[in-house]
Amino acid sequence: MTTTTSQTYLEAIRQGMWDEMEQDERVFLLGQDVGTYGGAFRVTAGFLDHFGPKRVIDTPISESGMVGAAIGASMMGLRPIVEMQFIDFISCAYNQIINFAATCRYRWGQNVPIVVRGPSGGNIHGSAFHSQNPESYFQHTPGLKIVAPSSAVDAKGLIRAAIRDLNPVLFFEHKYLYRRIKEEVPAGDWIVPIGKARLARTGRDLSIITYGAMLHVALDAAARLEADGIEIEVLDLRTIKPLDQDAILATAQKTHRVLVLTEEQTTGSVAGEVAARVGELAFAWLDAPVTRFCCPDTPVPFSPTMEEFYLPNAEKLVAKVRDLLRY
Amino acid sequence: MTTTTSQTYLEAIRQGMWDEMEQDERVFLLGQDVGTYGGAFRVTAGFLDHFGPKRVIDTPISESGMVGAAIGASMMGLRPIVEMQFIDFISCAYNQIINFAATCRYRWGQNVPIVVRGPSGGNIHGSAFHSQNPESYFQHTPGLKIVAPSSAVDAKGLIRAAIRDLNPVLFFEHKYLYRRIKEEVPAGDWIVPIGKARLARTGRDLSIITYGAMLHVALDAAARLEADGIEIEVLDLRTIKPLDQDAILATAQKTHRVLVLTEEQTTGSVAGEVAARVGELAFAWLDAPVTRFCCPDTPVPFSPTMEEFYLPNAEKLVAKVRDLLRY
Amino acid sequence: MSTTGKSFGSLHPDSPPVERLAETQLSRERQLDLYRLLRLTRMVEGRLGNLYRQNKVVGGLYTSLGQEATAVGSAYALEEGDFIGPLIRNLGSMLVRGVLPREVMMQYMARGLSPTGGKDGNTHFGDLARGIVAPISMLGSVIPVMAGVALAAKMQGRPLVALTYIGDGGTSTGDFHEGLNLAAVLDVPFVLIAEHNGYAYSTPTARQMKIKHIVARAAAYGIPGEMVDGNDILAVYEVTKKAVERARAGGGPTLIEAKTFRMKGHAEHDDAGYVPPELFEQWRKKDPIDRFERHLLGLGLATQEDLDGIIAEIDRGLDAEVDFALASPMPPPERALEGVYEPDPAEGLGTILPDAPPVNSQNGGVAR
């Protein structure tokens, strides 16, 4: 019998970090406004008071500097968590992440256990620089791990796993989910392992492979389609790198039809990588083309009318699924 | 009757830039050591003497600053060409490229006609930071164009097209080809259009889709396979963004078997994007899984023994093709 | 660093009733024009605040309350043909360059007739015809870009100056350093105004840098530095004018530090609980509009009626602007797909070389 607490996605992340910091004094936070202010989204509210200024560090506006410092500190045995105020600003730390953090282990045997985390994703009318999903910028880089939870439980378990991981982990929180999701989260010291997808719904007609905020779009669409007796299987990747290839191939082999749904511009997307793998490794089982449903190849538009048009939603997804079932 | 000159890949790029600078006084160069020294690879040797220090600017070691300055200058009606001394250092300008250069047109109607170019690719034992193929870092970003020529003729025609293009163009030269390729290049004022692939070899048994240095590996393998009566079609993408989807689908429809060959780590590669498109849009024609042949998911290793193991070559490719033909 | 700016204006809270702002050659008319622009800035932001509270604004609202003089005074020192790269707190500089209040309102409300057609929000729009380059959100990034504008001007022999802004927080970015160093070493006509307003979001300057005065960084680039009372609009005008003239005359870039204070939170949602109330108290006394009014009235350059008249006229104008903006439609959804790339010109980009024929597998490997 485990006790549970009702927690939002945001609270779960917060709690996960809090618990790790309580348990492991090597863990510390750095980022802009993470201390006094508790973070732009208040993810770290209360941390400064509780853990003190040594472990909760307000930094200058220096994303590259922050990540670099985290890399150095991690080599000394600490476990830094770097917050990007919005994940879009990770572009300013690109070099440190892909060239420094990601390669030390391979080049000279030095692992770099850091977490870089922050709010990603759209649907909050944040326009081009406060809505990005940067997972595809990094999916190509060996040495990185990338996580993108869709639920409070996963968010808590994965942030704990990310902090304990011995490699650099990029942890992309979907800000649309921060306060929109509330779940019973079990108490206790547990993790959700990096690299494992989760079957969110079983079905035999078609598989939707997705992650993050889109998981909820997929479940919504699946529920709608159920009325017509259509059984949709939904796989929540949870980890973008390394992909859980076994789970991906298993669902493809089961339903023979795969739609990959992600909140990214289509070209060069994570969805493309998933589709390429399914197409190559599950070819014999496929009854229809592996289909991507992502955003169009444009920056994220600001105005709600356009952003709604730009983003996948359940209604559009239902139509895509019906098309694919007719193939 | 057109006259031709025998030119290396490097000379062709150099000549293309030279001709554009002669014809169009808006075109200018900036980069580290591009002036007095003529560039680390001597691509711009002689430019300073001929065009003067106003149009050939040695800059500080500031990749982000260089690209930013190019963006600003382009808005004023100039046509800057920024050299990265090695293309790997483009990671330091990532933010300026994906967020500034790529989005102005969409957000406020301001186009940004700049070229960012430099030596990419491995096989010269340059290790992790002098061997990168960064096209996949950028393929996801709407607003960018990406070019990667495989021949001297294409290099010359495409650099001219890139300079004339009204959008930001990333021009990735493969340094392994710089002096290893020599061709007859026609004289005169012509371009090779961005966005058009080139059929490098016709065949009916299997298509290899590739670009850059790997084109030559593909042609080599195709020639070897010809001895066994195997007809390989080879498509040279030349442009990575926007992809020539028509040409890609046409060859897939023709041969029913597609292998995508690129010199990148496999996951999140351009090859993945091509494979995803073929899998989705040419599904009905496929007799075998679209197969990627890229590098393993590791940084580029330094030692020749390991780098040879890491890189695709004709021998390995022949084996892959035979496997795929047996499917 | 030079701190000639110190001679302008006064930071003393106990300044005498007749405000002694910096000396200026500006005529009475131009001073009243400056006053109008300063007032306009505050009043436009006031209207935006109303719209925000009415839930008409999409996303956050960022204002420059208490620091309007920096943006307005500096932009006023420019000539037609010059370029600015304003940040979110520099609405005033955009109004100086002719941006209409409705444009900003429609931007904030994501309307289809906004300068970006609803594609971007707030002050993030540009218009080269009016000499405005839009920044991106990533702080610091516009500095090298404006250095590039200045570089082009120099190359083209155009006698213009590029001016941009950075917050105290933004000075910590790599692009601040790369951009300013590049501008300095290439000796381009560039002016950077560092708006030192005490905080970067919740982070006080002492956590941002170990120096007290940002102007100390000018010496790191070998360029002149000026420190100015950012709440004395005449001082800001004069010090910028001097820098702009030097730049235009080929004297290269200047870094100007304007001391001011952000009188609200970072954005409308932020109650600025982390700012000690005394600081607000102190700085309220130095309000740039109040001070400019005391100067104008004290020196007999304007009567209270003159000022009231200006305010009333702005108010009337803003009613119409708000009405227009509110009545304007949201953009059509499909516009989301438009405008990513600049198309090739109709005549193409040049003669296309026909591709060499492919090797033909059926033909013994010979080109067909």
Next chain:
Amino acid sequence: MSTTGKSFGSLHPDSPPVERLAETQLSRERQLDLYRLLRLTRMVEGRLGNLYRQNKVVGGLYTSLGQEATAVGSAYALEEGDFIGPLIRNLGSMLVRGVLPREVMMQYMARGLSPTGGKDGNTHFGDLARGIVAPISMLGSVIPVMAGVALAAKMQGRPLVALTYIGDGGTSTGDFHEGLNLAAVLDVPFVLIAEHNGYAYSTPTARQMKIKHIVARAAAYGIPGEMVDGNDILAVYEVTKKAVERARAGGGPTLIEAKTFRMKGHAEHDDAGYVPPELFEQWRKKDPIDRFERHLLGLGLATQEDLDGIIAEIDRGLDAEVDFALASPMPPPERALEGVYEPDPAEGLGTILPDAPPVNSQNGGVAR
């Protein structure tokens, strides 16, 4: 900026025959040890040059000829437990920290027994046990990383100092600024040596920055700056020692500018045709080894025989190192696949929460 470094050493080419280097408390033994390390650096690079000309080196060869005193003297001022982040021209600092010549040789020859197992080349290897962090090629990037090492030390209460290097060219990178500012504002035990050697590849300092002395940048971060004759090994030692002690005592970072000169091209393939021959002439007279020898001999700290003895011993040692390195095998090809990720510890990362059961489509949408 403070320029206490100026008091150390002498930049005058016409220095008297008995070299007057900086005053030092270093004993005769330690001075001879320093001499050995200085010599060793030059001789190891000399051997690498031979190997390069024999086509045994894979890729380029980068040396520190003429500037060895900066790396050696500064690293010599550190204690065991301190950390360095050496760049390509700082082989000397690595040798000070116990790196064996064979390690560097095998790195340059891409051998399987090299510290990176052939995965990376030249001086790009690290070893925390010896306090060495490997940089990446992107200049400037190691500065924030070493600031992070220092930050950790401070947090952990370990009395150690992190020291790294940057070239005049590398100071133009954003990471120089972000890293140094971060170190300054967090007040961590960090020392940055800016090696001002006249050129960045072919680019003279005047094209890199508008300032003459890099040390002018210390004031931009509110930290002490020191300028030192980089070819006076004792001066470099002393000034670094002072900075390191201050840092260790909680006094925060220091920026040290060492004036020196790159006596070759950027790499072995570069003939440095762009450097005026007079400059080489001038600086040859200031060769740090010659000067240190004149000091040792002139003050009677060593005889020519002593020095010859040291050289001969190094030489014998290097013969063995070269032989070992040359005889060592290339790495097995499949090693390319190894070592990208650190595996989870055997016991795992914690208790794994079982996943909630999926919704079951066949069951009216209820979890099965």
